[in-house]
Amino acid sequence: MMEELSLHILDIVENSINAKATKVDIEIDVDKRENLVIIKVTDNGKGMDDKTLENVRDPFFTTKTTRKVGLGVSFLDEIAELTGGSLDIESNLGIGTTIQLKLPFDHPDRPPLGDIISTLITLLATNPQVWIIYRETRNGKTWEFDSKEVEGLLGDYTWLGKIKEVLYNSYKEFTGGELI
């Protein structure tokens, strides 16, 4: 199904956008010494009521009207269970939602992070009105991207292509090409 954590991140941010968030914070923490990959997505969307929060992990629960299944969050729950990690969800009506996934770095069933820049460019292109901050820390070093930096450039696909290139290069410098 979804083979990269970066695709799950895109899917989780889609939930935030569907909840009318105007700001989404994506935080990735990779700590090999602690054997941990932590993904945390915080939004300022409409939040969930108690009933929704109770059921959000259930694949047969959704508030959308087009289909009777809601798979996004249940996938994360499954990955957490499969790898011995954890999924924490905090949500307050009218304030927003935080989803945190903690996975053991070295577990063979932990999906790779994958193409995070494609996820960011997808979000920038299709939701230019949403403020997105991405922060990744690997063993103490941090790489950050704030969509405010490219505000006003997003309506033009030629410039978006250039932004993509710059981000790929800068991110590659940060990771040293290491795939995790």
Added chain:
Amino acid sequence: MKSLEDLKRIREQAQAQIRLRTQEANTKIIVGMGTCGIAAGARETLMAILDELAKRNIQDVVVTQTGCVGLCEYEPLVNVVKPGQPKITYMKVTPERARQIIASHIVNDQVINEWVLSTEEGV
């Protein structure tokens, strides 16, 4: 972060030429970004669309997204809406199909019927 300065430089260079596409766009390309769409490859399809538009320097198109429409088995779904024409929904749009849809439908007004899932008048 090195890209910060790079992006600022890009932005300054761009200032003169940037027009806000969204306000003047005639044609809309809408990509399905529900969970099923993403699992079926919608992100890569979208990246191909952006790349093809940039390569061809196409100016009057805006790309947006939509959530789940309940048609999982046909994902990735891509809608093309041209002014005065019915909305065309393409199914199973791989990156390669996406590039061909741009070349044929967007540029030359030739719908690729073989990949059309549905046509909707009056949108």
